[in-house]
Amino acid sequence: MLNNITLKNLKIGAKFNLLLILVFIVSIVGSGVALSSVLEGRAQNEVTSQAQLLIKMVNAVRNYTQNRIDPLLEPRLETNPTFIPEVIPTFSSKEVFENFRKNPEFKNFFHKDATLNPSNLADKADNFETQLVERFRNEPKTLEITGFRNLPEGEVFYIALPLKITQEKCLRCHSTPERAPKSQLATYGSENGFGWQLNQIVSAQIISVPSQDIFANAKRNWTLIMGLIVTIFALVVILINFLIKKYVIQRIRRIEKIAQKVSIGDMSADFEESSNDEIGGLAEAFNRMKASLKIAMEMLNHQS
Incomplete structure (x- = not known):
């Protein structure tokens, strides 16, 4: 009742200004929400595109190592006094990515083949990464997991893919210590990296892209x-x-x-x-x- 009396006492100019202000507020709020959604979507697409591009680059290195480098170096594994890590696709992709990270622009980009039981303990999965591997094992139809994660360097957007043992020759180094090359045992020992099985998911291939700058820019x-x-x-x-x-x-x-x-x-x-x-x-x-x-x-x- 009081509001009706107050509105009736207002002059036309005041009523019109009040209406304009209400339209103004509703329009600004609606525009802000819509614009925020669009810009966040674009930022999400940008970090996703960067991560997917790096995944493709890393897998290209892995395939090249497995198909071209491994056949050349494998015969030397028994005769060489120390293990030749270049025969391992994971090692090659990690080294290439570390060279990529030397550029200051990409120093906060990360790649890891997080493995539950690796020969090289530097590849061992932490608690978060272990959950990803276990999820891939429990959900065979899940081929990709994405999300955000906080690291000491800041918040990152990650893409994780399952890595499965699909070739019998991979089990030479990871089935039992007796089958493994002597140079591998001399370098990594016989305690870790064994017991793998064919068609078993052993790792999660993870690419992490810094997202703070992109979302701050948005x-x-x-x-x-x-x-x-x-x-x-x-x-x-x-x-x-x-x-x-x-x-x-x-x-x-x-x-x-x-x-x-x-x-x-x-x-x-x-x-x-x-x-x-x-x-x-x-x-x-x-x-x-x-x-x-x-x-x-x-x-x-x-x-x-």
């Missing part, structure tokens, strides 16, 4: 665009308010003042309006009403 873009939208909306509101006052409210006020003069008997005042719009029509109607009122008053005075 937030900066959001702030910049929203500032521009707010400025444009504010200018539009000011312009509309100016036009309403000049072409509507001021003309109505002039008609109101003349009507007040006429109401106290000043018939010399005219409702002057040169426009043919609605307000001009209103002024013309008031002039006709004033003429009729003047004739009626003259007739009344004559009869008296």
